[in-house]
Amino acid sequence: MDIKSFEFYAEKPGPSVLILGAIHGNEKCGxxxxxxxxxxxxxGKLKLECGSVTFIPICNPKAxxxxxxxxxxxxxxxxKRHDNPAHYEEKLANQIAPIIAAHDFTLDLHSIHxxxxxxxxxxxxxxxxxxxxxxxxxxxxxxGWPDMYEDTDDATTxxxxxxxxxxxxxxxxxxxDEPEAVNVxxxxxxxxxKYFGIFAGQAQPTQHCRVVQAKHRVVKEGEGILGDxxxxxxxxxxxxxxxxxxxxxxxxxxxxSPEDGVILIPFKEAQIGDEWFYVGTLQTEKSV
Ligand SMILES: [Zn+2]
Numbered sequence: 001m002d003i004k005s006f007e008f009y010a011e012k013p014g015p016s017v018l019i020l021g022a023i024h025g026n027e028k029c030g031x032x033x034x035x036x037x038x039x040x041x042x043x044g045k046l047k048l049e050c051g052s053v054t055f056i057p058i059c060n061p062k063a064x065x066x067x068x069x070x071x072x073x074x075x076x077x078x079x080k081r082h083d084n085p086a087h088y089e090e091k092l093a094n095q096i097a098p099i100i101a102a103h104d105f106t107l108d109l110h111s112i113h114x115x116x117x118x119x120x121x122x123x124x125x126x127x128x129x130x131x132x133x134x135x136x137x138x139x140x141x142x143x144g145w146p147d148m149y150e151d152t153d154d155a156t157t158x159x160x161x162x163x164x165x166x167x168x169x170x171x172x173x174x175x176x177d178e179p180e181a182v183n184v185x186x187x188x189x190x191x192x193x194k195y196f197g198i199f200a201g202q203a204q205p206t207q208h209c210r211v212v213q214a215k216h217r218v219v220k221e222g223e224g225i226l227g228d229x230x231x232x233x234x235x236x237x238x239x240x241x242x243x244x245x246x247x248x249x250x251x252x253x254x255x256x257s258p259e260d261g262v263i264l265i266p267f268k269e270a271q272i273g274d275e276w277f278y279v280g281t282l283q284t285e286k287s288v
Contacts, residue, residue, distance in 0.1 A: 001061035003095055006038050007054045014051025015196040018103035019189055020096070020157060021056065023076050023110065025063020029173045030109025033185035051198045054103065059096055062088060080155040093155075100157060101164035105132070107192050108157040108170040109185045114266055115175050116236030118184045121145055123158040126167035132195050133169055135203035137187040140237060142264065142280065144213040211283040212237075216258050220276040224249035226266055234266045240279065247276060 019037075021030030034057040040046040041053075058064045062071050072087035081097055082090040100106050105128055119140035122133050133141045146159065161168035171188045174181035194203035226247045227233035240246060240257040247255040257263075257279055264278035 001065070003056055003059060003061060003092065005054055005056045005099065007052060008041050008048055009052045010048035010050045010198070012050040014049075014198060015105065016052045016054070016103045017193060017196055017198060018099060018106045019053065019055045019057075019192075020059050020106060020108045021185075022058045022060055022064045023108060023157065024069045024074075025060045025065075025071075026067050026069055026176055027109075027111040028064065028176075029111050029178075029181035029185045030171075031057040031064070032182045033109065033189055036182075036186060037189055046199065048198055049200050051196060053193060053198055054099065056096065056099070060089065060092060076156050077154040079157050079160040096157075097160055100161050100166065100168070104128070104166060105192070105196065106157060106161050106166065106168040107132070107189060108168065109188065110170060110172050111174055111176045111178075111181050112172045112236075112265060113176065114236055114268065115178075118171065118173050118181070119236075120172070120188075121158065121170040123156075123170075124162040124168075126162075128167040128195075129169050132167075132192050134205050134209065135191045135195050136169070136171060137191055137206055138171060138184065139206060139208055139210060141209060141211045142214050143211060143283070144215060144280070148214055148217040148278070212262060212264065212280040213283050214264055214278050214280040215261070216279040218247075218255060218276050218278065220270045220272050220274055222249050222251065222272060224253075224255075226268055226277065234263060234268075234277070236263065236265055238263050246279075 021034045034055045060075050073089045075089040078093045085091045118138040120138050122141050122143050123145050158168050173184040191203040193199040194201050242259045243256045245254050261279045261281040264280050266277040270276045
């Protein structure tokens, strides 16, 4: 199965923006929002003022059809050029990477496994990436992610865009099957295109935008439970104190918070070896 892209150009030259959906096959909110916007542009309801926008609504078609995260390997760990692609996702990366490199800005739309508000990853603080984060419509911006993964050579849409000298932002639009996630994705795309002047209208700064610096990555090393085992106890963005218990292994070992901060993206169903949760610190209540 091949990927399909949809490109729209205004008469007036301007910035080029790329919108990616379903890099992970079971994260479909970005695909649906992109399809809605494509239909609205094609019908004439929405018009481009300048520049261009390219949509790839479904970046991993086989995984999308199977409603699973990936087929062979996680596509968002292999976004680079592969001379001898061995896996399905490496072949997809060879198609997607040059398209990212050819655009001024890439917006990559995802969803997550746990409930909680939407958020964006600002991995590389390029001027336009910061500008987009301020108007996306999501209340939490997470920075510092690449520093937690310094020991890996993972290649993400964000790291590849950065290496290509381009700006990019990833948005987690909500829980996988929440209908609201499609609206979050739609607003994120629309506000990004307004920021660049591709769509008419002013993108408004997001109210109460918080910036969290992610600092600690905790991998599940054995059987155990988060908090008291209920998802309500350990939620995304819940405040924690230094040395507060966050998880407990079946052997009785306690996992404590390394500092005062907030819990990020707790994964109740994490398997051994998966990231269990992260801890970050709140940077500001003001805009990005
Ligand atoms: Zn994802």
